[in-house]
Amino acid sequence: MKAILEFELPEDKENFDASTKGMDWALLVWHIDQFIRNKIKYEQDRDGVLQLVRNELNFQMEEKGLKYPE
Template identity: 50%
Template sequence: MKAILEFNLPEDYEEYNVASKAMDWSLLAWDIDQMIRSLLKYHPEEYETGEKALDHVREEIHNIMEEKGLQFPA
């Protein structure tokens, strides 16, 4: 079985980028899941408030995105 995706570049660049980086986005979600699991299991008292915990998660999302060369759509 074969699947061929075609894009009209540069018009469809954003769609092309989403399709070509799909595995990286999937791995980003897995990394976030594992990070949250680890925080809950080993450091449940580390954050005084939910806001601080969410700030940490958001910061980590941006760090992982930078490592993987990902960016949010414009």
């Protein structure tokens, strides 16, 4: 089975980026899920956990060259 995606660049750059980085997004979400799980399971001090999660999300996005759609 083959799939051919065509984009009119630069007009469709956002759609192109979303299509080509789908697996990166899936892995990012899995990583964040594991990060949250470990924080809940092993951290006694839960203050600031949401900020930790947000920081980790931004770090992982930067590492993978991902950004939120504009």
